Amino acid sequence: MTARLGTVGAGAGAAAATYVVDHALPDADLTVFEKSRGVCGRAAARRRNGLVYEYGANYLTDDDDRVNNLVTEEFDDGLVEVNGPIWTFDAAGTVAEGRDSDKRRWTYADGITRLAKHLFGATGATVERTTRIVDVHHDGGWRLTDANESTHGPFDALLLNPPAPQTAALLDETGIEAVDQLGNAAAAVDYRTVWTAVLGYDFEIDVPYYALVNADKEHAVGWIGREECKPGHVPDGETVLVVQASPDWSTERYDDPPEQNIAVLAQHAAEIVGDERLTDPDWTDHQGWRYALPEAGVRADAVRAAAQKDVYVTGDWVAGEARLHAAVRNGLGTGDAVAAALRGR
Ligand SMILES: Cc1cc2nc3c(=O)[nH]c(=O)nc-3n(C[C@H](O)[C@H](O)[C@H](O)COP(=O)(O)OP(=O)(O)OC[C@H]3O[C@@H](n4cnc5c(N)ncnc54)[C@H](O)[C@@H]3O)c2cc1C
Structure with a gap:
């Protein structure tokens, strides 16, 4: 069966991860939801x-x-x-x-937005712009709800790229304890x-x-x-x-x-x-x-525990360094991990 990945946010980290997953698993079904009209987030x-x-x-x-x-x-x-x-x-x-x-x-x-345009453009991913995700929950697979109350999924795995406070707001009462704990850890990043x-x-x-x-x-x-x-x-x-x-x-x-x-x-x-x-x-x-x-990175143990439940995060706050290259590097590494987990599904 085709592996399905749902990604929230089209920043540089998500673009790098999408590029890696697409190349590792060309048949995977990759959908990216971005709240704004453009890609590359804070590299604007x-x-x-x-x-x-x-x-x-x-x-x-x-x-x-x-x-x-x-x-x-x-x-x-x-x-x-x-x-x-x-x-x-x-x-x-x-x-x-x-x-x-x-x-x-x-x-x-x-x-500089060309960076994410290049990365997404080299994949078969669908990027749904002006689609703000407001809720993440687990119900026979991972599901995302957008601001227009449309639900997307189920997905085999999720990748979350918004800044930590915005990711934290999504990971609340998801139905999976380790993922809610990741939300708490994200909320602690100043x-x-x-x-x-x-x-x-x-x-x-x-x-x-x-x-x-x-x-x-x-x-x-x-x-x-x-x-x-x-x-x-x-x-x-x-x-x-x-x-x-x-x-x-x-x-x-x-x-x-x-x-x-x-x-x-x-x-x-x-x-x-x-x-x-x-x-x-x-x-x-x-x-x-x-x-x-x-100011600092999110707790690595919380990231690892949520990954066991197929919820991944990427970005500068996961890398622990407020720099674009760090977000991209983290995206490449997270993409490797997501591809390894989805392989064979
Ligand atoms: C003013 C400023 C100056 C900087 N200067 C430098 C510099 O000179 N050099 C350097 O290396 N770094 C610099 N940085 C840091 C750099 O921009 C970031 O480290 C990098 O862009 C972070 O990328 P990211 O993938 O982590 O996430 P982001 O770029 O934050 O991408 C997250 C994406 O998620 C989207 N999103 C958020 N919530 C939702 C939602 N609910 N639903 C759907 N989509 C959502 C956002 O719209 C965004 O596109 C600067 C940042 C700022 C703000």
Whole structure:
């Protein structure tokens, strides 16, 4: 009989796992339910008037051989390297060279979401977009209920990819104790919040770095990145700054009027970069990420126990590292485990 896998969330972790399962079990029936219109979750990109910018994850670091080989050998169509070093600034906004490594930073010319598009596109999986799952339960197999009260399944196994608090909300009274316990373990994973302003300008700035990171974690701004350092993203003669506020600032101002937050962050960016013109962007965008970055990983024993009941989780909070490459690496490994469990069913 064909093995059936139901996956909640189409983030990078789920995309990597789906790719592995599809290749290991070409006949398996793979269905992915994603609440938003696009794939790749917090590794997010938007398009606007001929330019592309990333307002979640800034890039994929070449920190893991399996992930690096995957993108450079199998999914290198449109792959580009981010140009320029990362410098630092401190609480006083003083910029200094350094804290950079020789790691390579990858993205795609048409946006980092291409990573998940490549991975899902190489499979026979069905991705049901704008389908938010609200309930998980076991009744003669695993079943998923969406926000329109349609039920999907039964599935032989489930793979859950939403951030830990959103996964926890699904794993409540599922009918299987070990899975409910995984929900409790997921609920215990804390997250940092990040409020992101995107600032567009019809002029270029002349600075020697790709990005600035707040090294002492004492500034209201945590990160300023320049999208024009990513080949294919920004036409010549323009500047796009991605300004990520610190977790404390972001939590405090999360529900404040966006235009107010943008004005404050543009002022900070102008002071840190040292260019008064940056206080007055030509266009702006913004995004609040309540569950931006997990502080730690979920308990591994809870993950293992739920896997015995055919419920798997994947993502950065399972990897225990709030990084895109960690989510992908975890997805590849979880995909191996799911394929091994489903083989022969
Ligand atoms: C502001 C910011 C900056 C970052 N910068 C970097 C960086 O520079 N470098 C780096 O390596 N990492 C960075 N990260 C972290 C990186 O984005 C994540 O580690 C990675 O994208 C996590 O992938 P994931 O597969 O775990 O899950 P996610 O990307 O969270 O994917 C989960 C998916 O599940 C979907 N979903 C949630 N609930 C439901 C539901 N009920 N039903 C259906 N679908 C659902 C979501 O819509 C989403 O698509 C950053 C993150 C943020 C927010």
